[in-house]
Amino acid sequence: MSEQTPLNFEQSFARLEEILDKMNSGNVSLDESLTLYEEADRLMIKCHEKLSNAQTKIETLIKNRSGELAKKEEPDRAPFDVEEVS
DSSP states (O other): OOSSSOOOHHHHHHHHHHHHHHHHTTOOOHHHHHHHHHHHHHHHHHHHHHHHHHHHHHHHHTBOTTSSBOOOOOTTSOSOOHHHHO
């Protein structure tokens, strides 16, 4: 992969899968394994950053008006009762 063109998350993840398949094939020299490991490490860092940024954006979008993160619904309770709204 070219270092010139930045990869999006999906491309980075696909490249990580390619690297894993190649390393698991058993047909890779030690030097090539080290090069692939270094590339995989860079890709994992980029993927983690992208996921972290996406999580932050999502948390910002679900904030309620008071500035608090919206609380998850309790599993045994509906979001509201029809009787409560009436």
